Amino acid sequence: MTPTHDPQLLKGVLSLLLLRLLAERESYGYEVVQRLRELGLTDISEGSVYPALARLEREGRVEARLVASRSGPARKYYRSTAAGTQALAEGTASWLSLAEVVHPVLVRRLPDPPTSTEDT
Amino acid sequence: MTPTHDPQLLKGVLSLLLLRLLAERESYGYEVVQRLRELGLTDISEGSVYPALARLEREGRVEARLVASRSGPARKYYRSTAAGTQALAEGTASWLSLAEVVHPVLVRRLPDPPTSTEDT
DNA sequence: CCGAGTACCTGGCATTGTCAAGTAGTAGGT
DNA sequence: ACCTACTACTTGACAATGCCAGGTACTCGG
Numbered sequence: 001m002t003p004t005h006d007p008q009l010l011k012g013v014l015s016l017l018l019l020r021l022l023a024e025r026e027s028y029g030y031e032v033v034q035r036l037r038e039l040g041l042t043d044i045s046e047g048s049v050y051p052a053l054a055r056l057e058r059e060g061r062v063e064a065r066l067v068a069s070r071s072g073p074a075r076k077y078y079r080s081t082a083a084g085t086q087a088l089a090e091g092t093a094s095w096l097s098l099a100e101v102v103h104p105v106l107v108r109r110l111p112d113p114p115t116s117t118e119d120t
Numbered sequence: 121m122t123p124t125h126d127p128q129l130l131k132g133v134l135s136l137l138l139l140r141l142l143a144e145r146e147s148y149g150y151e152v153v154q155r156l157r158e159l160g161l162t163d164i165s166e167g168s169v170y171p172a173l174a175r176l177e178r179e180g181r182v183e184a185r186l187v188a189s190r191s192g193p194a195r196k197y198y199r200s201t202a203a204g205t206q207a208l209a210e211g212t213a214s215w216l217s218l219a220e221v222v223h224p225v226l227v228r229r230l231p232d233p234p235t236s237t238e239d240t
Numbered sequence: 241c242c243g244a245g246t247a248c249c250t251g252g253c254a255t256t257g258t259c260a261a262g263t264a265g266t267a268g269g270t
Numbered sequence: 271a272c273c274t275a276c277t278a279c280t281t282g283a284c285a286a287t288g289c290c291a292g293g294t295a296c297t298c299g300g
Contacts, residue, residue: 165259191266
């Protein structure tokens with residue numbers, strides 16, 4: 001079970017993941033959603049992914065081409081551009097450096113909270 | 121150097137950090153900002169922290185009391201409530217589980233990108 | 241003809257970090 | 271007295287972005 005997925009935590013991380021998945025291999029929106037779900041992000045909705053992909057394309061970080069399919073409507077395949085690869089590197093650095101700060105703080109032991117049945 | 125701090129990445133994480141710092145010990149806004157800066161979050165602005173603290177109070181996750189100071193205006197000390205402690209636990213779980221998904225994806229080696237000077 | 245699976249897009253909404261500006265108290269210099 | 275600087279908190283307007291709900295459209299099986 002995913003412990004109460006908080007939408008806010010995903011902010012910024014989603015585009016980073018998309019950039020990464022598309023840098024690994026060309027993919028289309030519907031498939032990207034499935035790849036994210038396989039990674040464990042079961043709560044990601046299409047309504048987040050499609051706009052995010054459109055943003056990335058508008059920003060020149062990915063480029064798209066339409067490919068007909070025999071199993072449904074045409075697919076829009078996206079793949080990373082050079083700018084996308086660079087953005088991925090920078091975004092990854094940001095994430096890692098944030099995680100390096102946040103993680104230790106969250107996992108360090110809490111000092112004993114004051115107990116009312118006990119005093120010094 | 122902080123690698124191009126992305127505001128979006130902080131979303132949701134900030135309240136989690138505040139909850140954590142206040143669970144460790146009672147603190148007031150201005151001091152919390154300093155504690156965050158010491159942790160390495162040099163770009164955090166007061167304009168983010170004060171509203172976030174107000175939110176946490178409104179949600180009942182922290183409670184506040186005013187304490188006069190001889191070095192300036194009164195300080196508003198916040199400390200975690202029981203609800204805050206629980207929210208901290210849940211939030212930490214969310215963060216850890218997200219990081220567990222994101223981290224491996226971001227650090228795994230990229231397959232060789234196709235080089236234009238070379239073909240199969 | 242209808243439902244389900246595939247595939248994409250959009251509008252409106254809520255959350256939340258940032259910037260900028262404002263209000264105030266204390267202390268020290270001139 | 272006045273000015274500056276540091277401490278300390280608050281607020282309004284703004285931008286980014288994930289989510290929900292709903293819509294369009296193609297293919298295939300009943």
